[in-house]
Amino acid sequence: MTNWVYGFGGGSADGEASMKNLLGGKGANLAEMARLGLPVPPGFTITTEACVHYFSNGNTYPADLAEQVAAGLKTVEGIVGKTFGDSANPLLVSVRSGARASMPGMMDTVLNLGLNDETVEGLAKLSGDRRFAFDSYRRFITMYSNVVLGLSHDDFEEVLDDHKDRLGVTVDTDLSASDWEKVVAEYKTVVERELGRPFPQDPNEQLWGAVSAVFASWMNDRAKFYRRMHDIPESWGTAVNIQSMVFGNMGETSATGVAFTRNPSTGEAKLYGEFLINAQGEDVVAGIRTPQSLTKEGREEMGETAPSMEEAMPEVFAQFVDVVGKLESHYRDMQDIEFTVEQGRLWMLQTRNGKRTAKSALKVAVDLAAEGVISQEEAISRVEPSALDQLLHPTLDPNATRNVVAAGLPASPGAATGKICFDADEAERLNQLGDAVILVREETSPEDIHGMHAARGIVTARGGMTSHAAVVARGMGRPCVSGAGEIHIDEHAQTFTARGRTFKAGEVITIDGSKGEVLDGAVPMIEPELTGDFQTLMGWADGVRRLKVRANAETPLDAKTARGFGAEGIGLCRTEHMFFDDTRIAAVREMILADDEAGRRLALAKIEPFQKSDFVELFTIMAGLPVTVRLLDPPLHEFIPHTDEDIDALASVSGIDAAKLKRRAKELHETNPMLGHRGCRLGVAYPEIYEMQVRAVLEAALDVKKTTGTAPIPEIMHPLVALGLEMKYLRELTDRTARDVFAKAGDSVDYLVGTMIELPRAALRAGDLAEHAEFFSFGTNDLTQTTFGISRDDSGRFLQAYMDKGIFETDPFVRLDQDGVGDLIRIAAERGGAVRPDIKMGICGEHGGDPASIAFCEEVGLAYVSCSPYRVPIARLAAAQAALVSRGGEAREKDR
Ligand code: ADP
Ligand code: MG
Numbered sequence: 001m002t003n004w005v006y007g008f009g010g011g012s013a014d015g016e017a018s019m020k021n022l023l024g025g026k027g028a029n030l031a032e033m034a035r036l037g038l039p040v041p042p043g044f045t046i047t048t049e050a051c052v053h054y055f056s057n058g059n060t061y062p063a064d065l066a067e068q069v070a071a072g073l074k075t076v077e078g079i080v081g082k083t084f085g086d087s088a089n090p091l092l093v094s095v096r097s098g099a100r101a102s103m104p105g106m107m108d109t110v111l112n113l114g115l116n117d118e119t120v121e122g123l124a125k126l127s128g129d130r131r132f133a134f135d136s137y138r139r140f141i142t143m144y145s146n147v148v149l150g151l152s153h154d155d156f157e158e159v160l161d162d163h164k165d166r167l168g169v170t171v172d173t174d175l176s177a178s179d180w181e182k183v184v185a186e187y188k189t190v191v192e193r194e195l196g197r198p199f200p201q202d203p204n205e206q207l208w209g210a211v212s213a214v215f216a217s218w219m220n221d222r223a224k225f226y227r228r229m230h231d232i233p234e235s236w237g238t239a240v241n242i243q244s245m246v247f248g249n250m251g252e253t254s255a256t257g258v259a260f261t262r263n264p265s266t267g268e269a270k271l272y273g274e275f276l277i278n279a280q281g282e283d284v285v286a287g288i289r290t291p292q293s294l295t296k297e298g299r300e301e302m303g304e305t306a307p308s309m310e311e312a313m314p315e316v317f318a319q320f321v322d323v324v325g326k327l328e329s330h331y332r333d334m335q336d337i338e339f340t341v342e343q344g345r346l347w348m349l350q351t352r353n354g355k356r357t358a359k360s361a362l363k364v365a366v367d368l369a370a371e372g373v374i375s376q377e378e379a380i381s382r383v384e385p386s387a388l389d390q391l392l393h394p395t396l397d398p399n400a401t402r403n404v405v406a407a408g409l410p411a412s413p414g415a416a417t418g419k420i421c422f423d424a425d426e427a428e429r430l431n432q433l434g435d436a437v438i439l440v441r442e443e444t445s446p447e448d449i450h451g452m453h454a455a456r457g458i459v460t461a462r463g464g465m466t467s468h469a470a471v472v473a474r475g476m477g478r479p480c481v482s483g484a485g486e487i488h489i490d491e492h493a494q495t496f497t498a499r500g501r502t503f504k505a506g507e508v509i510t511i512d513g514s515k516g517e518v519l520d521g522a523v524p525m526i527e528p529e530l531t532g533d534f535q536t537l538m539g540w541a542d543g544v545r546r547l548k549v550r551a552n553a554e555t556p557l558d559a560k561t562a563r564g565f566g567a568e569g570i571g572l573c574r575t576e577h578m579f580f581d582d583t584r585i586a587a588v589r590e591m592i593l594a595d596d597e598a599g600r601r602l603a604l605a606k607i608e609p610f611q612k613s614d615f616v617e618l619f620t621i622m623a624g625l626p627v628t629v630r631l632l633d634p635p636l637h638e639f640i641p642h643t644d645e646d647i648d649a650l651a652s653v654s655g656i657d658a659a660k661l662k663r664r665a666k667e668l669h670e671t672n673p674m675l676g677h678r679g680c681r682l683g684v685a686y687p688e689i690y691e692m693q694v695r696a697v698l699e700a701a702l703d704v705k706k707t708t709g710t711a712p713i714p715e716i717m718h719p720l721v722a723l724g725l726e727m728k729y730l731r732e733l734t735d736r737t738a739r740d741v742f743a744k745a746g747d748s749v750d751y752l753v754g755t756m757i758e759l760p761r762a763a764l765r766a767g768d769l770a771e772h773a774e775f776f777s778f779g780t781n782d783l784t785q786t787t788f789g790i791s792r793d794d795s796g797r798f799l800q801a802y803m804d805k806g807i808f809e810t811d812p813f814v815r816l817d818q819d820g821v822g823d824l825i826r827i828a829a830e831r832g833g834a835v836r837p838d839i840k841m842g843i844c845g846e847h848g849g850d851p852a853s854i855a856f857c858e859e860v861g862l863a864y865v866s867c868s869p870y871r872v873p874i875a876r877l878a879a880a881q882a883a884l885v886s887r888g889g890e891a892r893e894k895d896r
């Protein structure tokens, strides 16, 4: 026989906290509280399995459910000494939904079930309070009609408002018994009018109506949407809790309230919450009356005059403080609690681990560890790494009014306010004048980098989460909203329109990169704070992690930011970004336009001092730490303009022959540049380019060694290698150049030569590459692209369809595809390691900052992950959690 029903109350329970899957979160914790001997109104839980049975059997209940429910009710009746449906001494119950994870999309609770025209009289007599009895009845009719019968709240509110108007009162508590009686009579008329049948009087019919409504709510649109948003499987089902009522609406010694054992937004270790005297259920959150603070201190802080619970009912309050203290130490985490006081008697109605901001999560974890409630390792696993994002960027004041102009993708977190600007050069100019600007573009390209840097934030109308704008913005730590398709840009008029409004260049907007919203005007912000608890927890994390964390950085500013966030080196320095700078782009173009090697060498000689000084700066900041320098990677055509217009413009300012430019642009044109003449193919075809870069790197390293006494550890990385012989050629080129440099300088530094693994062939033939490469850096952006054969820049067009249809669970460019791409990484690690046991392996690319992907890197045994500077703390924490998991320690508790 299956147990569909689990009882709780009267000091014991059939279930316990660990049975969330079967009893739902609410039911499991009610059982646990009852076991702890806390005052819990007795009741029982119908299991999630009953719900699953219901849906897999054409919406029918298990055959023996009715019997078990009847037995459950009997037990409750025995404990409370009342009988369900008895007109003299009626038991009333609440019917509450409760899935494994708390789900706001589910059915609302029905209170006071079991009331009808007869039992209400019994309740009135028994309590000696007719007002209370009819107040409860009218609440029940409203809730039941709304939740179970599908009527609108408005129908009932109208009736109530009319009554209040007639009586000249504003608050519900001013209505007398006879007022409520009249309201109830009218409510029943409303139901009959709307449904053509009377309000159900049979308590059993009421009960089963409510149970099936809870089950049905599992499949309503709100619940479905919520599940999709939060990856909750439909197969879980929901439990139903049926619990004897306690009444917070029995006069001045009764109340209902909600509490957090610590402050959920700051984490401060102080009881925090609200309550209402003479009220029931959701009155506190419904906003009908203004709730009062629980504590005197809270009341004073809020400048309220109405007494706190501490002042109004000191004895119950003292008991409450004791109970919530017990709950927190029992669950060893901050609790979110619901309670009711019935005529001076405390009743606990719910407890769960409280939702909290990142700031609060940090403080609570650190404090609980300091209090000895949890270990440092548990504290590490309590904080969700990606939530740290909230702390690393300025964010919008949560209390500010938001006037949303357009919505797009949350491409890079943080918030920024500035004047609308449609052009990168103009953004740079305005920035130099001290103006904050938001760069608004159809999409961005490498030519916009300087403007993106100058802007406080970036908005694009097109492009996905891994579009150029998104990747670069995240790297720079600029907030970015990408793919805001509602925005229509008119470059000519220097305006954009969205949702029927037109914004001119220079008008002020704010973007929320964490939400993906563009807002009107300047919205107030709060600055990040990276001291205190943040530092403490990160220190603990650093103590347990095995993976090193590096940053992807090419500018001195990025490198400084990265070190500030605790990066232990640079895992990817893309040298092409250095080429775009105004001072060198001319020489770069000269090199590209050169007719022969001699011409190229001449131009390269002009670039070399710039490259060298870039590296000197970078190496000085990263003194003593490894810096992986990737030699030139993009196809050369990216450095010259494409349209005739742009070419003419360039020709006229630079004096370069326009015709020659056009000819060269045509020559460099490729059908499929992603798979074209790029990566080390440039170095093989034009070795002088790579030679120049290697020289610049090593001379800079020698310089820094001389001036600071500490040599950096350059790791020279050749991109897009596929073949052992390619690697051999590049290794020889590098070593030969190094020998020259060292001979000339009469000094040397240690350096490594390696490759980025970003082609399936490279992964499969990693053994060949390892003959010549001393390190592998998995370039998972390109490796994902080449493994799937999906162009990252075009994936936006169909990715959503794949996600909607459940073919892709997540964007493989955001979360590493551990099955496919991950397999290639495993193979490469194994085959590379077999040939060169001490080969150093890491990952760079977007995945380096994604906690799930970091866990994978730990599993495979890579040496480091490298991510954008602003994700370094996230990676440090995620690496620590991954280390704890692989040691069989604490798995992070996901369901909070
Ligand atoms: P939610 O899941 O939306 O929090 P609950 O099932 O917790 O819904 O019910 C909401 C509120 O209803 C509770 O906080 C409590 O105030 C009230 N409530 C629920 N069951 C009872 C009960 N048996 N007696 C008194 N009040 C109750
Ligand atoms: Mg609710």
Ligand code: MG
Binding pocket: 338, 350
């Ligand atoms: Mg609740």
